[in-house]
Amino acid sequence: MQEIDAISVEDLTKIYAGKVVAVDHASFRVKQGEIFGLLGLNGAGKSTTIKMLATIVSPTSGNARVLGYDISKEGLEIRKRIGVVQQLESYDRNLTARTSLALYASLWGVDKKEFSNRINALIDKFELGEVLDRKIRWLSYGQRRRLQVLREFLHDCEILILDEPTVGMDVLARRAFLDFCKERVKGEKSTIFYTTHIVSEAEYLCDRVAIIHHGKIIALDSPKELKKKYTDAKTVCVVLKDDSYLTKLVKVLDGMQNVTRKEIMEDTPEIHIVSQDPFKLIYDLSSLFQSDSYEVESMSLTEPSLEDVIVGLVGDQTNNGVK
Amino acid sequence: MVANSSFAGNVISLTLRNFRASLDREFLVIQLVLPLFFIFVAGFGYTLIVPHVQGISYETFLATGAIAMTVMSSSMLSGTMIWFDRNFRMFEQILMGPFTKLQYITSVTLSVILTALASAALVFLVSLTVSTGVILSVGSILELFGSLILGSLFFGGFGIFVSLRVKSSEALAATMNLMFFVFTFLSSVFYPSSSKYLVLRVIFEVNPLTYVADLVRRSLVGLSSFNPKAEVIALIIEGALMIYLASWSINRIEL
Numbered sequence: 253m254q255e256i257d258a259i260s261v262e263d264l265t266k267i268y269a270g271k272v273v274a275v276d277h278a279s280f281r282v283k284q285g286e287i288f289g290l291l292g293l294n295g296a297g298k299s300t301t302i303k304m305l306a307t308i309v310s311p312t313s314g315n316a317r318v319l320g321y322d323i324s325k326e327g328l329e330i331r332k333r334i335g336v337v338q339q340l341e342s343y344d345r346n347l348t349a350r351t352s353l354a355l356y357a358s359l360w361g362v363d364k365k366e367f368s369n370r371i372n373a374l375i376d377k378f379e380l381g382e383v384l385d386r387k388i389r390w391l392s393y394g395q396r397r398r399l400q401v402l403r404e405f406l407h408d409c410e411i412l413i414l415d416e417p418t419v420g421m422d423v424l425a426r427r428a429f430l431d432f433c434k435e436r437v438k439g440e441k442s443t444i445f446y447t448t449h450i451v452s453e454a455e456y457l458c459d460r461v462a463i464i465h466h467g468k469i470i471a472l473d474s475p476k477e478l479k480k481k482y483t484d485a486k487t488v489c490v491v492l493k494d495d496s497y498l499t500k501l502v503k504v505l506d507g508m509q510n511v512t513r514k515e516i517m518e519d520t521p522e523i524h525i526v527s528q529d530p531f532k533l534i535y536d537l538s539s540l541f542q543s544d545s546y547e548v549e550s551m552s553l554t555e556p557s558l559e560d561v562i563v564g565l566v567g568d569q570t571n572n573g574v575k
Numbered sequence: 576m577v578a579n580s581s582f583a584g585n586v587i588s589l590t591l592r593n594f595r596a597s598l599d600r601e602f603l604v605i606q607l608v609l610p611l612f613f614i615f616v617a618g619f620g621y622t623l624i625v626p627h628v629q630g631i632s633y634e635t636f637l638a639t640g641a642i643a644m645t646v647m648s649s650s651m652l653s654g655t656m657i658w659f660d661r662n663f664r665m666f667e668q669i670l671m672g673p674f675t676k677l678q679y680i681t682s683v684t685l686s687v688i689l690t691a692l693a694s695a696a697l698v699f700l701v702s703l704t705v706s707t708g709v710i711l712s713v714g715s716i717l718e719l720f721g722s723l724i725l726g727s728l729f730f731g732g733f734g735i736f737v738s739l740r741v742k743s744s745e746a747l748a749a750t751m752n753l754m755f756f757v758f759t760f761l762s763s764v765f766y767p768s769s770s771k772y773l774v775l776r777v778i779f780e781v782n783p784l785t786y787v788a789d790l791v792r793r794s795l796v797g798l799s800s801f802n803p804k805a806e807v808i809a810l811i812i813e814g815a816l817m818i819y820l821a822s823w824s825i826n827r828i829e830l
């Protein structure tokens with residue numbers, strides 16, 4: 253017997269007010285036990301997709317199923333089985349963090365004993381111990397945000413839906429949180445549906461990533477495959493000793509055939525050159541430096557990042573219009 | 576494991592949450608001061624000028640009016656709890672949880688009724704110290720509570736409706752204050768209908784607070800200068816309309 257998909261989305265479309273196309277015929281499937289990322293720029297349609305999956309916004313056309321339940325007809329069955337962290341903050345401003353969490357847990361039918369077990373296990377992970385008895389309105393944005401995320405770990409759920417949950421967390425908190433998510437999926441066989449605009453986060457966390465742009469899914473695969481599929485080019489990083497040679501180098505590169513794209517770093521005399529034929533490029537550059545008797549600081553070849561995939565894909569789409 | 580609960584169970588959990596998280600208790604207590612002020616301070620003063628109204632002592636008239644006024648103010652106030660849920664997005668969060676919109680709306684309505692009844696009951700007990708000729712029977716108390724519940728539906732609905740129309744909490748407070756005076760002084764809380772102007776008399780006659788005050792007086796001191804059946808029906812219609820408007824605004828909250 254085939255396992256039901258955690259989420260299956262078919263031609264899902266949302267048009268706001270008859271004119272804003274937020275999600276445009278999106279189709280994808282999320283397997284149970286998977287960490288699935290929806291990656292896209294601001295306004296790409298991530299939050300709208302989540303609101304439709306969480307059944308608080310109804311689709312204009314198309315359909316989706318969550319754990320086999322229809323989002324248009326069986327909303328309550330879905331909502332009983334998911335936990336959602338919205339992108340925007342939501343909190344009880346007049347309560348202490350502890351009271352608010354306890355109330356939230358009781359809404360989900362978690363009894364007092366279970367609640368105190370869970371809160372004790374979570375509070376350190378989210379570094380909220382010190383502020384637990386403080387009124388929420390006095391907490392910092394980052395603390396409120398962690399509280400909001402922690403809340404969804406208090407109750408049982410089969411799918412966690414997280415809409416840019418790390419916004420407002422610092423680097424360490426962010427990394428700790430991503431690791432916590434990975435651990436959680438492994439331990440409890442739950443599924444995570446995760447949206448972000450931060451490419452490195454998706455690359456680090458997700459088993460598979462769908463890239464959404466102007467409401468359309470333009471690519472879907474594991475981060476590794478995406479990189480293989482969409483970037484046959486590699487990047488050559490050239491670090492110069494100072495700015496003086498930069499202008500000349502840029503001019504030469506402009507005249508070269510096999511340079512796909514180049515990016516001049518802001519504060520350092522460093523230039524990143526994407527090329528289909530990086531070895532020839534390195535050879536050509538070495539010859540150039542030699543003939544000019546110019547000594548470079550370093551020259552190296554790097555693997556493409558998922559970021560290159562996005563820039564490539566989205567850059568293409570913006571240049572050629574919508575494919 | 577799946578969170579599983581009945582309609583009633585969910586409504587009760589949500590109602591308890593409303594009381595804990597959203598109800599402004601300080602404000603609720605403060606708004607009780609006004610009716611007490613009317614009963615004990617203004618009442619004694621006015622009685623020197625107006626000893627009797629419609630066959631009852633003015634003190635009693637005012638005390639019973641204060642009960643009606645309390646139902647109005649605490650219902651409107653508790654209706655505004657929804658402003659916080661919308662603006663701090665717990666509304667969305669709850670709707671993404673194991674609840675339905677109907678359960679949420681029911682819980683808010685129930686919270687409003689309970690708050691209003693508790694406040695009114697308090698003012699009622701206090702008013703007994705100054706009122707004369709109060710009929711205390713099971714029938715009269717049931718009638719009293721019936722009228723108060725109907726009144727709280729209208730004013731709670733009104734509080735919810737206004738909360739979802741205004742953006743800032745300042746605008747909300749200002750509107751509520753203004754409407755408090757409009758409803759109170761164009762009703763039979765302080766005096767029987769008496770205005771020279773037709774428009775004001777009409778407002779007076781359709782104002783649900785007039786009905787609540789009249790019905791409270793009828794149940795407690797047997798006032799009979801009006802048509803109770805007509806007022807009950809009007810109160811039910813206006814209350815239903817306001818609850819409908821409130822639900823409509825809740826359904827239109829942008830998510």
Ligand SMILES: Nc1ncnc2c1ncn2[C@@H]1O[C@H](COP(=O)(O)OP(=O)(O)O)[C@@H](O)[C@H]1O
Binds near residue numbers: 269273300829
């Ligand atoms: N309630 C709404 N009414 C009209 N347009 C909306 C609404 N919500 C979102 N949009 C528009 O839909 C598009 C997608 O938004 P959103 O799903 O929030 O994107 P993301 O989460 O990827 O940043 C944007 O152009 C946004 O302005």
Ligand SMILES: [Mg+2]
Binds near residue numbers: 295298299300339415
């Ligand atoms: Mg978003």
